[in-house]
Amino acid sequence: MIQVAVMGHGVVGSGVVEVLENHRDSIAKRAKEEINIKYILDIREFPDSPYAQKFTKNFEDILNDEEVRVVAEVMGGVNPAYDFTKRCLEAGKSVVTSNKELVATKGAELLEIARNNNVNYLFEASVGGGIPIIRPINQCLAANEFVEIAGILNGTTNFILTKMIKDNMSFEDALRMAQQLGYAERKPEADVEGHDACRKIAILASLCYGKHIYPELVHTQGITKITLDDVAYAGAWGGVIKLIGQVMKLDDGRVDISVEPMILSRESQLANVDDVFNGILVRGDATGDVVFYGKGAGKLPTASAVVADIIDCVRNLKTRKFVYWEDGDASLVRPYEESAFPVMIRAKAEDKAAALKKAEELFGNVKAVSRSDEKEGEFAFTTGDIAVTSADAAVAELEKAGVTVLSKIRISDL
Amino acid sequence: MIQVAVMGHGVVGSGVVEVLENHRDSIAKRAKEEINIKYILDIREFPDSPYAQKFTKNFEDILNDEEVRVVAEVMGGVNPAYDFTKRCLEAGKSVVTSNKELVATKGAELLEIARNNNVNYLFEASVGGGIPIIRPINQCLAANEFVEIAGILNGTTNFILTKMIKDNMSFEDALRMAQQLGYAERKPEADVEGHDACRKIAILASLCYGKHIYPELVHTQGITKITLDDVAYAGAWGGVIKLIGQVMKLDDGRVDISVEPMILSRESQLANVDDVFNGILVRGDATGDVVFYGKGAGKLPTASAVVADIIDCVRNLKTRKFVYWEDGDASLVRPYEESAFPVMIRAKAEDKAAALKKAEELFGNVKAVSRSDEKEGEFAFTTGDIAVTSADAAVAELEKAGVTVLSKIRISDL
Numbered sequence: 001m002i003q004v005a006v007m008g009h010g011v012v013g014s015g016v017v018e019v020l021e022n023h024r025d026s027i028a029k030r031a032k033e034e035i036n037i038k039y040i041l042d043i044r045e046f047p048d049s050p051y052a053q054k055f056t057k058n059f060e061d062i063l064n065d066e067e068v069r070v071v072a073e074v075m076g077g078v079n080p081a082y083d084f085t086k087r088c089l090e091a092g093k094s095v096v097t098s099n100k101e102l103v104a105t106k107g108a109e110l111l112e113i114a115r116n117n118n119v120n121y122l123f124e125a126s127v128g129g130g131i132p133i134i135r136p137i138n139q140c141l142a143a144n145e146f147v148e149i150a151g152i153l154n155g156t157t158n159f160i161l162t163k164m165i166k167d168n169m170s171f172e173d174a175l176r177m178a179q180q181l182g183y184a185e186r187k188p189e190a191d192v193e194g195h196d197a198c199r200k201i202a203i204l205a206s207l208c209y210g211k212h213i214y215p216e217l218v219h220t221q222g223i224t225k226i227t228l229d230d231v232a233y234a235g236a237w238g239g240v241i242k243l244i245g246q247v248m249k250l251d252d253g254r255v256d257i258s259v260e261p262m263i264l265s266r267e268s269q270l271a272n273v274d275d276v277f278n279g280i281l282v283r284g285d286a287t288g289d290v291v292f293y294g295k296g297a298g299k300l301p302t303a304s305a306v307v308a309d310i311i312d313c314v315r316n317l318k319t320r321k322f323v324y325w326e327d328g329d330a331s332l333v334r335p336y337e338e339s340a341f342p343v344m345i346r347a348k349a350e351d352k353a354a355a356l357k358k359a360e361e362l363f364g365n366v367k368a369v370s371r372s373d374e375k376e377g378e379f380a381f382t383t384g385d386i387a388v389t390s391a392d393a394a395v396a397e398l399e400k401a402g403v404t405v406l407s408k409i410r411i412s413d414l
Numbered sequence: 415m416i417q418v419a420v421m422g423h424g425v426v427g428s429g430v431v432e433v434l435e436n437h438r439d440s441i442a443k444r445a446k447e448e449i450n451i452k453y454i455l456d457i458r459e460f461p462d463s464p465y466a467q468k469f470t471k472n473f474e475d476i477l478n479d480e481e482v483r484v485v486a487e488v489m490g491g492v493n494p495a496y497d498f499t500k501r502c503l504e505a506g507k508s509v510v511t512s513n514k515e516l517v518a519t520k521g522a523e524l525l526e527i528a529r530n531n532n533v534n535y536l537f538e539a540s541v542g543g544g545i546p547i548i549r550p551i552n553q554c555l556a557a558n559e560f561v562e563i564a565g566i567l568n569g570t571t572n573f574i575l576t577k578m579i580k581d582n583m584s585f586e587d588a589l590r591m592a593q594q595l596g597y598a599e600r601k602p603e604a605d606v607e608g609h610d611a612c613r614k615i616a617i618l619a620s621l622c623y624g625k626h627i628y629p630e631l632v633h634t635q636g637i638t639k640i641t642l643d644d645v646a647y648a649g650a651w652g653g654v655i656k657l658i659g660q661v662m663k664l665d666d667g668r669v670d671i672s673v674e675p676m677i678l679s680r681e682s683q684l685a686n687v688d689d690v691f692n693g694i695l696v697r698g699d700a701t702g703d704v705v706f707y708g709k710g711a712g713k714l715p716t717a718s719a720v721v722a723d724i725i726d727c728v729r730n731l732k733t734r735k736f737v738y739w740e741d742g743d744a745s746l747v748r749p750y751e752e753s754a755f756p757v758m759i760r761a762k763a764e765d766k767a768a769a770l771k772k773a774e775e776l777f778g779n780v781k782a783v784s785r786s787d788e789k790e791g792e793f794a795f796t797t798g799d800i801a802v803t804s805a806d807a808a809v810a811e812l813e814k815a816g817v818t819v820l821s822k823i824r825i826s827d828l
Contacts, residue, residue, distance in 0.1 A: 019557050019700055027557060030736060130701035135553060136546035143433050143441060143721035269707065272686055286433055286718035287544035290708035293683065294701065304700035307557035319733065322444060 001034045002314050003067040007059070007084060008075035009042040012098050012125070015303025016072055017051060020310070027307065031314040038068055041075075063087055070313045072306050073097040082106050089113045089121060094317070096309035098125035098302050104199035108212035108327040120321050122309040127153065127200045128278050130301025131294040132308075137207055137282060138323055144284030146208040150246040150414055151280035152273050153200040153259075155296045156184045156191035157223050157243045161261075162274045164231050165240050171226060183276055193222035194243060194259045201245030204280075205257055209249065211328035213257060219336035221260040230407050233346055233380045236371040239263045240271050244412060254334045262412040263344055270414055281414065340387040342411040344369065345395070346380040348404040355403045356381060362394040382411060415448045416728050417481040421473070421498060422489035423456040426512050426539070429717025430486055431465060434724070441721065445728040452482055473498055477505055484727045486720050487511040496520055503527045503535060508731070510723035512539035512716050518613035522626035522741040534735050536723040541567065541614045542692050544715025545708040546722075551621055551696060552737055558698030560622040564660040564828055565694035566687050567614040567673075569710045570598045570605035571637050571657045575675075576688045578645050579654050585640060597690055607636035608657060608673045615659030618694075619671055623663065625742035627671060633750035635674040644821050647760055647794045650785040653677045654685050658826060668748045676826040677758055684828055695828065754801040756825040758783065759809070760794040762818040769817045770795060776808040796825060 006016050020027065020037055028034045039062050040046075040054045049055070059080075062068055071088045073095055075081045081102050088095050090113060097103065103110075103123045114121035124134045128151075137146075152158050156178055163174035175192065178184035190196050198220040205213040223243050234241045242264050247257040264271045269291050273279030278296025283289050295301045312321065345363075349355035359366050359381055366381040383391070395405050420430050434441065434451055442448045453476050454460075454468045463469070473494075476482055485502045487509055489495045495516050502509050504527060511517065516524075517537045528535035538548045542565075551560075566572050570592055577588035589606065592598035604610050612634040619627040637657050648655050656678050661671040678685045683705050687693030692710030697703050709715045726735065759777075763769035773780050773795055780795040797805070809819050 015700075023557055023559070023700075026559070032736070130698075131704055132546075132550040132553075136550055139546075139549060139722060139726065143437055143718040143725065145437070145440070269686075272683075284544075284718065286437075286714040288709045288712070288715050290545055290706070292704070292706060294704035298702070300700040301702050304557040304698065308553060311557065312553065315736070322446070322729070 001036055002031070002069055003036055003038040003065070004070045004072065004310060005039040005041065005062040005068050006037060006072045006074065007041040007062070008073065009040055009044070009046060010074070010076070011299045012302045012306065013040070013042070013074040015299035016074060016306050019300065019303045019307045027311060031311045033314050035310065035314060038065065059084055063091055068093060069317060070094045070096065070310055072310060073099055074306060075099065076101065078102055078105060085110055086113060089117050089119055092117055092119055094120040094313040096122045096306055096313060098123070098306050100126040100196070100199040100203060104202045104215050107203065107206060108325055111324050115320065115324060118320060120313050120316060120323070122312060122321065122323060123203070124309050125302045125305035127203050128280055128292065128294070129296040129298060130305050131278060131280065131292050131296060132305070133204070133280055133292050134207065136292070137204070144286045146249060146282065147285055148246070148248045148283040149201070149204050149208060149280065150244055150270070151201070152242055152270055152278050153197040153245045153280070153296065154191055154243060155276035155278055156188070157197070158273065158278070159183050159276045160192070161223060161226070161241055161243065164226070164228060165235070168228060170228060171224065192224050194220045197243060197245045197259045201247055201257060201259060205247040205255060206325045206328070208247070209255060209332070210325050211332055212325055213255065213328055213332055217257070217330055217333040219258040219260065223261050225407065226261055227407070230346060230409060232371050233344065233369055234263045234409070237263065237344065237369045237382065239265050241409065242270060244270070244414070250334060254332055256334050256339055258336060258339070260410055262410045264412050264414055268412070268414045337388045340385045342383050342385055343391055343408050344380060344382045344411055345408050346378070346406045347398070348377045348406060349379070349402060350377060352377065352379045355379065355401070358401050358403065359398060362397050363391070415450055416445070416483055417450055417452040417479070418484045418486065418724060419453040419455065419476040419482050420451060420486045420488065421455040421476070422487065423454055423458070423460060424488070424490070425713045426716045426720065427454070427456070427488040429713035430488060430720050433714065433717045433721045441725060445725045447728050449724065449728060452479065477501055482507060483731060484508045484510065484724055486724060487513055488720060489513065490515065492516055492519060499524055500527060503531050503533055506531055506533055508534040508727040510536045510720055510727060512537070512720050514540040514610070514613040514617060518616045518629050521617065521620060522739055525738050529734065529738060532734060534727050534730060534737070536726060536735065536737060537617070538723050539716045539719035541617050542694060542706065542708070543710040543712060544719050545692060545694065545706050545710060546719070547694055547706050548621065550706070551618070558700045560663060560696065561699055562660070562662045562697040563615070563618050563622060563694065564658055564684070565615070566656055566684055566692050567611040567659045567694070567710065568605055568657060569690035569692055570602070571611070572687065572692070573597050573690045574606070575637060575640070575655055575657065578640070578642060579649070582642060584642060585638065606638050608634045611657060611659045611673045615661055615671060615673055619661040619669060620739045620742070622661070623669060623746070624739050625746055626739055627669065627742055627746055631671070631744055631747045633672040633674065637675050639821065640675055641821070643792070644760060644823060646785050647758060647783055648677045648823070651677065651758065651783045651796065653679050655823065656684060658684070658828070664748060668746055670748050670753055672750060672753070674824055676824045678826050678828055682826070682828045751803045752801060754799045756797050756799055757805055757822050758794060758796045758825055759822050760792070760820045761812070762791045762820060763793070763816060764791060766791065766793045769793065769815070772815045772817065773812060776811050777805070
């Protein structure tokens with residue numbers, strides 16, 4: 001019998017307890033050991049819980065109990081999760097987590113501590129919720145070089161964009177609906193500003209390239225400025241707007257990494273990933289494109305990923321899993337300004353024909369995009385590949401020529 | 415340095431050698447050991463190969479060389495692969511394979527031998543080519559009960575159906591094109607009659623439910639009888655025809671398992687899996703739906719899955735991976751005749767209105783489906799859930815009433 005502790009009794013934490021209890025026998029069979037929850041850590045009271053006697057408010061109870069071999073950290077946030085995780089690892093306990101913020105900001109350090117203490121630090125649930133992605137990247141695709149990873153990594157923004165695309169709902173209304181349904185938090189910034197997706201792509205990039213890529217190095221742009229007009233023009237062009245986290249390996253050894261709204265062709269395998277679903281495309285040099293699709297969040301999907309990691313730890317109490325990356329720095333990432341890609345620009349001008357002619361001068365070969373119920377003076381066009389700095393300069397010139405640029409959205413080749 | 419042998423130097427086998435050589439350093443890093451190919455077994459001569467000195471025609475060279483710890487069996491077919499695999503496992507060598515026929519027919523026995531000899535028998539490449547599916551099911555989803563698995567498991571038939579649906583190409587023409595492109599073999603029966611998909615769903619079912627489900631217990635129907643008229647009516651109904659391998663857990667502990675053409679709503683996540691791609695939907699009670707999508711065949715995707723298994727064996731020379739199922743028998747499978755599902759029936763009659771009325775009497779509530787360029791006397795309708803035996807009886811009655819039933823295709827709720 002292996003004793004474990006669950007730190008945090010929120011949505012995911014209570015799900016972990018539920019899955020461990022409800023699947024006790026099949027889990028024991030797979031783990032080759034019975035697994036028992038000895039402690040549940042939470043500062044709140046749960047007097048009516050059937051597990052009431054397992055609760056503690058004192059982290060030291062867990063830390064100092066040598067029987068506890070594996071700890072699930074499902075508290076979220078950096079503090080005190082960082083301190084607790086560090087001390088558990090140093091005490092020779094394996095830790096599993098769904099805490100993407102902690103892994104994205106302190107992963108290299110915690111993985112190093114785990115290695116030095118010959119224990120495991122696993123985080124399958126930190127990306128893609130219940131979708132197996134960390135482990136397949138790490139193991140199944142071991143014989144690949146990763147050319148690119150791109151994904152719809154945040155279910156909340158994908159739900160909002162889906163409502164905008166399919167139901168013509170404004171961003172504000174869609175956000176309100178997401179909040180009512182419990183998909184978005186009252187303070188939705190982490191989701192709608194792209195921070196959550198940023199942490200996830202930073203974790204995937206670190207795992208693939210073996211060096212920590214910190215979230216602050218990732219150009220991150222959310223979906224708050226996307227309007228129904230943008231959605232309509234993307235549709236007229238033959239695409240949909242999705243919030244994409246993407247990392248590509250460059251020939252010089254650096255990576256190109258960003259989170260931003262992108263227009264995807266309707267033919268793209270990620271274009272049909274709708275609602276709260278996540279989809280992650282992994283492009284390996286040998287395996288080609290593999291897409292993983294499923295619910296990226298939610299109590300039971302995420303909890304089942306945490307429990308899978310617990311099982312893995314129990315099965316590997318004496319051996320270490322090969323999940324590791326070194327520390328990294330800004331030199332790993334190509335500055336976003338140097339990236340080049342096509343964009344769609346939506347603008348307004350009194351003389352549309354003259355404005356388009358000016359755009360052609362400034363951006364090179366452009367293609368006009370029109371929609372059925374175009375507003376007075378409104379127009380849009382797509383460009384070829386253009387560096388971010390050049391595009392910004394061209395936009396400024398265009399505005400000097402009396403054109404109001406309303407939006408500029410990246411077009412993806414996915 | 416760990417010595418391995420590769421048995422078979424066909425498409426997959428030569429790919430395995432290529433991946434092992436081209437990714438030597440990154441593989442050594444992940445396996446924590448350098449991996450060296452000591453032997454390549456093939457009855458043919460490869461005098462111009464850069465690895466010419468590694469070739470042998472004598473299996474005993476591999477069997478008797480104690481240095482060889484891991485063997486990749488990529489020969490295909492049951493004989494002599496079965497005998498070779500057995501003897502390698504008995505000699506204490508781990509074996510990895512892409513050979514779905516062997517795993518589907520002899521899996522339980524070989525897994526038992528592996529267990530008794532404390533070695534591994536891994537077969538990630540046997541299903542889904544380069545798509546990681548065996549390992550995620552086995553590990554990441556360990557905390558789930560599997561409610562259902564359904565997939566497009568054969569790239570050749572999916573390519574043919576895609577050509578029929580999108581380019582209005584006949585089955586024969588699409589098959590010829592697939593053969594010209596190297597997607598279909600000169601003798602295409604294993605693909606087009608559904609045997610390949612049958613082996614794959616049998617493997618997935620055995621893995622999920624822990625007991626060997628033999629291919630001969632799986633109702634298997636290919637796509638050779640699907641016509642462009644069927645495709646058109648499916649389209650008019652709002653769907654596409656796909657060859658689906660499917661297994662569902664029943665309340666009585668048995669499984670419902672089959673391979674057959676099914677009509678999927680265009681909204682289904684599997685409906686957009688086109689061309690030679692595979693898509694596999696795994697429905698877990700905790701994780702919900704997870705879909706895996708990618709190239710299900712091809713030299714490098716499949717080879718990279720074999721190499722990932724080799725790496726796993728090298729990393730676990732002293733421990734066993736938990737991949738195992740017991741032997742099974744016919745009592746595990748509900749006879750296909752007892753299954754119930756809706757069908758679409760396409761038929762011909764002189765008096766269509768009378769025929770539809772008769773259909774209503776026989777099948778219960780039916781819905782007519784019509785298409786724009788309907789042929790003389792042709793009509794189609796869908797039914798509600800109906801047991802296979804009842805549907806067959808109703809078809810016979812309908813024919814007695816002077817109606818020619820042209821096709822009957824299952825409608826999936828996926």
